[in-house]
Amino acid sequence: MYGRVRYLVPVVWLVWAFSSFAGEAPQVVVHLEIRDELTGTDLDVSIRRKAAQGINGIDFLEEVVDVDYRRYPGTGVFVTSLCGVEAPKGTFWALSINGERATKGISDLTINETTRIRWNLVEQEEP
Secondary structure (H helix, E strand, O other), X not given: OHHHHHHHHHHHXXXXXXXXXXXXXXXXXXXXXXEOOOOOOOOEEEEEEEEEOOEEHHHHHHHHOOEEEEEEOOOEEEEXXXXXXXXXXXXXXXXXXXXXEOOOOHHHOEEOOOEEEEEEEEEOOOO
């Protein structure tokens, strides 16, 4: 009887160990930077965090910081406030992804690999 128990314990442990890893989604590293050099708030946030591979950009942002936005059907979201700092009239929160000015919005971003997201409060250019 003790022989069976001796072999059964390692088998049960192996099944438990592998099953706990099987349910985890692959993780990616996201670097988030938020800067406000316009309004005097001195907001300067830098966060490095793991996230589930395939997470939507706005979902990640909502998990990590205080964010307000307006949703436009068919277009996505327009971020109006980050970390409690609202973009004043004539400014907006500009998004860069991996060092490049974003060509799509944060709600259109799917994070599948290590990603650097940067938000800067900038003045709107005159038309």
